[in-house]
């Protein structure tokens with residue numbers, strides 16, 4: 001399908017207030033959408049269905065699903081050239097954010113860590129921008145243009161709201177028996193150089209995430225492999241990232257079990273998981289909803305044709321069918337409500353954190369969404 005038709009179909013779906021999700025995977029030249037055919041709010045609790053999952057931070061709340069079986073799937077090729085016009089900015093009228101509250105919240109987190117209740121907690125805030133014309137599809141195009149290495153999406157459901165984001169964090173990629181995840185944490189501002197030095201605070205903060213993932217996956221998976229941490233760029237900030245891969249016995253272990261042990265990781269919640277979650281729910285002054293939840297393709301069926309020069313009938317049996325999931329953490333995201341854009345940004349707090357620097361870090365992260373408004 002031509003890109004123009006792709007956006008026309010989404011636009012028309014949006015005008016009819018029907019649910020849809022449009023997205024592009026990291027480094028991909030294909031933009032995809034699922035256009036749901038009715039306004040029902042579908043959800044998933046066992047994660048066996050096929051569709052696009054949109055799950056909240058709080059795993060006691062339900063995960064929304066745009067089911068493949070109730071949607072039309074469309075896709076188009078997208079190139080650099082297609083996106084040239086979409087980098088301009090509209091007018092942002094006013095900004096609301098509460099520095100004092102955030103600084104106090106971070107200090108409270110540090111105090112809880114010093115008391116020994118917590119080891120790490122990820123604390124976040126919102127920033128509300130009044131916008132002259134927050135057209136989600138136009139913002140989505142700018143996200144596509146600006147963040148080619150991110151998972152970029154626009155999710156709309158009349159019963160949920162409008163969410164957009166460009167996240168750098170893969171939560172889970174599963175292809176048959178193969179499993180892949182990442183440990184992403186530690187932040188510094190990008191100043192034109194990827195060859196940077198990471199302080200012990202950031203290295204420790206990220207290592208806690210890596211160890212959490214390794215320990216939890218070890219209970220369910222085999223052949224765990226972990227890369228060295230490397231520096232990656234996400235918009236105007238840099239992070240430390242470790243790749244982790246493993247194999248699982250798909251007859252014994254389902255995606256639900258894997259998601260249960262991984263989500264929420266200490267990259268977005270903290271350690272120990274339950275106490276950090278409790279601290280966040282009690283002390284942040286807003287509801288995270290889908291920020292730091294997860295989203296993406298769930299159980300898509302992919303057919304792999306073996307060699308095309310095998311002509312006989314038996315060889316058709318070699319065609320393999322694999323279930324593939326590509327799930328990301330919902331970071332660097334925002335919600336659009338009428339003429340407001342609500343941005344969500346946070347950072348990992350350890351005993352070495354400095355509240356003022358943590359505030360600066362959230363300001364830097366907010367730039368990812370601000371620059372496309």
Ligand SMILES: C=C(O[C@H]1C=CC=C(C(=O)O)[C@@H]1O)C(=O)O
Nearest residue numbers: 184185186187267345346347348
């Ligand atoms: C919680 C966020 O980022 C996480 C992911 C990467 C680096 C992070 C950090 O350095 O604190 C956070 O763990 C956010 O962007 O809102």
